[in-house]
Amino acid sequence: CLLGGIYVVCKCMLLQLIDKSCVAMFCLIKMTVLHSWMTLPPAIRVSCPVGEQVSDWNEDISTLPGQISSCLFSSEDEVNQSSRHDKERGVFTIGSFSGNIPVGLAWQSRSERTMDGFLYGVVDQHGQFTGDDIAFIYPDFLTGLRGSFVDGVLQNATAVNVVAERCNNGVKELKLEPSPYEKGTIWEKEETNVTYIGKNRQVMDPYERKSVYVKESSNPSAKEGLFAKRKFVQGDIVSYYGGLKLFVNDMTFDNMTSEEITEASACHLSLGIYAPASWGFPRKLLLDVPEKYRSVVEYRTTLGHKANHSFKNNAEYTAVDHPVLGGIACLVATTEIDVDEEVFAHYRYGKIDQVPVQWYVDEYHHVYGGNGEICFARKKFC
Secondary structure: OEEOOEEEEOOOOOOOOOOOOOOOOOOOOEEEEOOHHHOOOOEOOOOOOOOOOEOOOEOOOOOHHHHHHOOOOEOOOOOOOOEEEEOOOOEEEEEEEEOOEEEEEEEEEOOOOHHHOEEEEEOOOOOOOOEEEEEEEOOOOOEEEEEEEEOOEEEEEEEEEEEEEEEEOOEEEEEEEEOOOOOOOOEOOOOOOOOOOOOOOOOOOHHHHHHEEEEEOOOOOOOEEEEEOOOEOOOOEEEEEOOEEEOHHHOOOOOOOHHHHHHHOOOEEEOOOOOOHHHOOOOOOEEEOOHHHOOOOOOOOOOHHHOEEOOOOOEEEEEEEEOOOEEEEEEEEOOOEOOOOEEEEOOOOOOHHHOOOHHHHHHHHHHHHHHHHHHHHOOOOO
């Protein structure tokens, strides 16, 4: 089906869901991003005046994201002298240039999507983001990871907060300070696999810590739910969804009962089919949070698997390139979400007369009555 710009293909197992306390993704949700609000505008710019001018530091945290992003994005269909668009790599670079090579302080998008974040720092003699004082800036423009990078790839870094910004010789400069949380935590690029979920599994991602928390769900049929710690608008990343990267045969076996298969499959989604081709993921690759890691005590680097289902959802799953975990999933707000509001995803199990999950069917008919099929047929959010 195609709803709201996100393709979703569901291949439901003939199972009955028992526990809705985390994302019941045994339906193998597969998605790709088509939302225009998830991509960069056709051009980027630097609105800071070019020259030797250095403005005063702006330390008003309420205005920092807007002031920073205003220097990165433009609705104009051109790339000006202070920016370059590498179509082959799919990245924008902002700063001063010698020919097409950036020099000094520079910014670079990690893709043509704002949600994948930015590299920031003084480039090396080859114009690469290589050195011991490079930062990854999350798309909220308030959070980062600063440390050692090689050609833009994280080697090791610690969490920082963006506390001030200013224009410095035509480039937006940031003042970064260490995060007060988990000061001893070192983040390294470490894509997970079938057995390894990450060395910092009991530490929250810096962006995640500012964004969401887990408590008892407002859904009486569920246990825990995911709640907003800050306000989100449409297109914001609400929560990341990490976990083990594996295949169906790695987690379900022929000698398992239907109940065991249900439990084993309760928190996974399919990532491979609709992940960007540049990631090189196998088509049948899954992302899974196995039972032993579903408690926040055991795993809390990302919490996207804690969102419950609702047909009146306020977020959708999609793919994202995380600086530590690599290609994973995330929840993106589809509407405004207020502080302390519960975050709901749409599990999208497919055509309702083919879904064997009874609670999902019951809720569908309760919400839509006789109009559900019409709404779905029109490919719109209801």
